[in-house]
Amino acid sequence: MSTPAPFVQPSDKSNIRANRLTTIFSHLRTRPKIVITRYLGPEASALVTHKHSYEVVQWPEDRSCERDWIIKNVPGASALVVTVVDKIDAEVLDAAGDSLRVVSTMSVGYEHLDVHAIASRGIKIGYTPEVLTDAVADIAVMLALMAGRNVRETMQIVDQGRWPDFSWAPFLFCGPQLGSSPVSPKRIAGFIGFGRISQATLARLIPFGVTGCLYTGNPQSEPNIDRDEALRQKLGLETLRRVDLDELARESDTIFVLAPGGPSTYHIVDETFLRKMKKTSILVNAARGSLVDSDALAKALREKWIWGAGIDVVEGEPNVAHDHPLVKEPRCVVIPHIGSATTETRVGMATLAIENAIATLTNQPMPKELRL
Amino acid sequence: MSTPAPFVQPSDKSNIRANRLTTIFSHLRTRPKIVITRYLGPEASALVTHKHSYEVVQWPEDRSCERDWIIKNVPGASALVVTVVDKIDAEVLDAAGDSLRVVSTMSVGYEHLDVHAIASRGIKIGYTPEVLTDAVADIAVMLALMAGRNVRETMQIVDQGRWPDFSWAPFLFCGPQLGSSPVSPKRIAGFIGFGRISQATLARLIPFGVTGCLYTGNPQSEPNIDRDEALRQKLGLETLRRVDLDELARESDTIFVLAPGGPSTYHIVDETFLRKMKKTSILVNAARGSLVDSDALAKALREKWIWGAGIDVVEGEPNVAHDHPLVKEPRCVVIPHIGSATTETRVGMATLAIENAIATLTNQPMPKELRL
Numbered sequence: 001m002s003t004p005a006p007f008v009q010p011s012d013k014s015n016i017r018a019n020r021l022t023t024i025f026s027h028l029r030t031r032p033k034i035v036i037t038r039y040l041g042p043e044a045s046a047l048v049t050h051k052h053s054y055e056v057v058q059w060p061e062d063r064s065c066e067r068d069w070i071i072k073n074v075p076g077a078s079a080l081v082v083t084v085v086d087k088i089d090a091e092v093l094d095a096a097g098d099s100l101r102v103v104s105t106m107s108v109g110y111e112h113l114d115v116h117a118i119a120s121r122g123i124k125i126g127y128t129p130e131v132l133t134d135a136v137a138d139i140a141v142m143l144a145l146m147a148g149r150n151v152r153e154t155m156q157i158v159d160q161g162r163w164p165d166f167s168w169a170p171f172l173f174c175g176p177q178l179g180s181s182p183v184s185p186k187r188i189a190g191f192i193g194f195g196r197i198s199q200a201t202l203a204r205l206i207p208f209g210v211t212g213c214l215y216t217g218n219p220q221s222e223p224n225i226d227r228d229e230a231l232r233q234k235l236g237l238e239t240l241r242r243v244d245l246d247e248l249a250r251e252s253d254t255i256f257v258l259a260p261g262g263p264s265t266y267h268i269v270d271e272t273f274l275r276k277m278k279k280t281s282i283l284v285n286a287a288r289g290s291l292v293d294s295d296a297l298a299k300a301l302r303e304k305w306i307w308g309a310g311i312d313v314v315e316g317e318p319n320v321a322h323d324h325p326l327v328k329e330p331r332c333v334v335i336p337h338i339g340s341a342t343t344e345t346r347v348g349m350a351t352l353a354i355e356n357a358i359a360t361l362t363n364q365p366m367p368k369e370l371r372l
Numbered sequence: 373m374s375t376p377a378p379f380v381q382p383s384d385k386s387n388i389r390a391n392r393l394t395t396i397f398s399h400l401r402t403r404p405k406i407v408i409t410r411y412l413g414p415e416a417s418a419l420v421t422h423k424h425s426y427e428v429v430q431w432p433e434d435r436s437c438e439r440d441w442i443i444k445n446v447p448g449a450s451a452l453v454v455t456v457v458d459k460i461d462a463e464v465l466d467a468a469g470d471s472l473r474v475v476s477t478m479s480v481g482y483e484h485l486d487v488h489a490i491a492s493r494g495i496k497i498g499y500t501p502e503v504l505t506d507a508v509a510d511i512a513v514m515l516a517l518m519a520g521r522n523v524r525e526t527m528q529i530v531d532q533g534r535w536p537d538f539s540w541a542p543f544l545f546c547g548p549q550l551g552s553s554p555v556s557p558k559r560i561a562g563f564i565g566f567g568r569i570s571q572a573t574l575a576r577l578i579p580f581g582v583t584g585c586l587y588t589g590n591p592q593s594e595p596n597i598d599r600d601e602a603l604r605q606k607l608g609l610e611t612l613r614r615v616d617l618d619e620l621a622r623e624s625d626t627i628f629v630l631a632p633g634g635p636s637t638y639h640i641v642d643e644t645f646l647r648k649m650k651k652t653s654i655l656v657n658a659a660r661g662s663l664v665d666s667d668a669l670a671k672a673l674r675e676k677w678i679w680g681a682g683i684d685v686v687e688g689e690p691n692v693a694h695d696h697p698l699v700k701e702p703r704c705v706v707i708p709h710i711g712s713a714t715t716e717t718r719v720g721m722a723t724l725a726i727e728n729a730i731a732t733l734t735n736q737p738m739p740k741e742l743r744l
Contacts, residue, residue: 155707161695161696161699164692167435170413172713322533343543350542
């Protein structure tokens with residue numbers, strides 16, 4: 001799946017053959033052109049190649065697409081399928097011209113798209129929400145467990161051959177338990193943001209013995225008390241409530257950051273927030289790096305305001321050096337933004353990105369259209 | 373909790389004072405003596421000190437108890453409370469003499485006790501099962517997620533400052549998803565052993581999207597089809613069946629080793645078993661190292677017969693060097709037997725160990741008596 005197998009390379013033999021076929025079969029001359037900035041795997045490829053209705057032009061290399069390649073190949077395209085590394089702005093849209101009907105991104109985020117420039121030209125936008133909910137919720141639970149159970153420190157002990165130096169002791173390597181126990185009968189999961197991924201994470205936590213849920217919502221939205229009570233009953237929780245950040249920090253045993261990025265959530269987890277958290281609590285960020293102040297979190301871990309942290313995203317990623325303040329903290333598990341990185345999820349995202357493009361070209365409703 | 377605070381040290385001033393008090397208050401002379409081989413935390417200590425009914429003699433240092441200390445202090449003891457590192461055999465029992473009524477271990481395993489020598493003298497045995505079920509089931513799920521999502525490799529990339537070398541790609545860092553998805557609608561969890569910890573692990577896996585369960589049982593026990601069907605329905609699984617090792621290996625996506633150690637399960641996961649497993653499957657061992665042939669597992673990972681492994685226990689632990697075949701495999705997560713290492717669980721185990729001893733001394737039924 002990792003080997004690129006481009007359908008049509010702009011200057012190779014198959015393209016020359018395709019051009020000859022276009023000359024022979026004149027109806028093929030009107031095939032809509034789909035420009036794809038990356039090989040998206042055999043499943044997604046099959047969707048466009050099996051139809052024989054499109055001229056598919058795809059970046060042929062196994063690395064990020066070059067902007068120049070897009071500018072050169074996008075003229076006359078009806079659909080442009082991109083990934084998070086491709087910046088799609090007015091320059092690209094100008095190069096594409098009037099033929100472009102849809103920009104489809106294989107991602108749930110769309111910070112890389114100038115959505116207003118796209119929409120103002122009447123071009124539709126496809127994206128891939130929901131598909132990655134399960135994969136990200138899995139990572140959120142994994143990070144909570146790893147941070148609570150001191151896994152970075154203990155793995156390092158094994159990796160360095162120091163296990164023989166540690167003989168069993170009643171409280172050796174101990175951390176707080178994720179769920180409730182006779183010793184701690186209440187265990188509260190807190191969520192910053194309470195969308196699909198938060199709710200999928202909460203559902204996973206129930207059999208671990210979490211007894212309550214607190215969350216903060218978008219201040220612009222109204223609380224939904226009936227929904228909360230129905231969900232509380234369905235999950236068998238003692239409590240499920242929307243609260244303010246202050247109460248969330250004070251009362252939660254594990255806090256999951258799972259809200260969108262952007263200015264309104266910038267550094268929502270800062271020194272003030274972290275100082276209010278319990279000494280035995282865990283912070284997980286599987287959303288966007290910008291929500292957490294890295295320096296404040298490193299200080300919180302160093303000075304033991306909280307127990308540990310598990311983060312899949314870091315502000316400024318991927319430029320995270322080995323001496324980054326969070327990488328240096330033994331109680332901080334840092335993984336390189338692999339939240340949605342399961343083969344099944346990425347196949348699902350790639351397939352949906354192609355489906356969004358084809359739906360537009362065949363005048364069908366787009367499975368997942370981004371509406372501004 | 374980690375600082376030792378001995379109740380009575382055999383040769384210190386408080387002991388001298390205690391001896392004087394014994395002389396003054398003659399009824400104290402008959403207090404039953406409890407010998408404890410390790411400081412077990414404030415909660416367990418409170419149980420014995422608050423009662424004022426016992427002479428408590430406890431190993432005073434923050435390291436494993438020396439055998440000589442036990443031999444010297446156990447004479448005349450009514451109860452002996454030990455941990456997994458204390459070998460209790462005929463020599464210790466001879467030293468204890470006729471007064472010893474109970475050996476209580478703060479552990480679920482009892483390989484360190486000569487149980488037949490103990491029982492043949494009419495001495496009861498206490499242990500601490502069940503208390504650690506949740507903590508170990510948590511670790512089992514964590515290891516399954518870590519192994520599937522390539523966490524050892526990806527953490528290392530971040531730790532070494534190599535994250536900037538990796539730009540986003542559709543299938544970068546991808547591994548198999550734990551639960552089902554439209555791409556893979558069936559996901560089977562397999563269990564070697566299907567006791568409390570396996571069932572607690574299975575319950576946790578349901579919201580992750582596991583759709584079926586296969587397990588192997590003790591060949592001496594009868595299948596329990598009615599129990600299985602009731603459990604299948606309760607958990608909403610498509611299938612839940614006892615199978616043989618061959619079918620378990622072939623059909624499972626994740627296999628959890630959670631059976632007792634000993635000769636009957638020695639190297640139950642060997643080369644033959646591993647060769648039958650799926651290429652995308654995960655092996656988790658959170659039971660005993662002896663169940664898995666380490667060399668065969670290292671070969672399976674190196675030659676990619678399976679996707680990855682997560683192990684909390686290794687044969688020969690803690691003597692596991694940095695160049696151990698499993699530590700050398702990047703697809704093998706190895707942690708140093710921390711399955712039950714949550715503060716809450718260890719407090720619960722320590723408390724139960726003391727309660728087992730006190731129950732015997734007060735002629736009450738022992739909360740958890742080991743019956744051979």
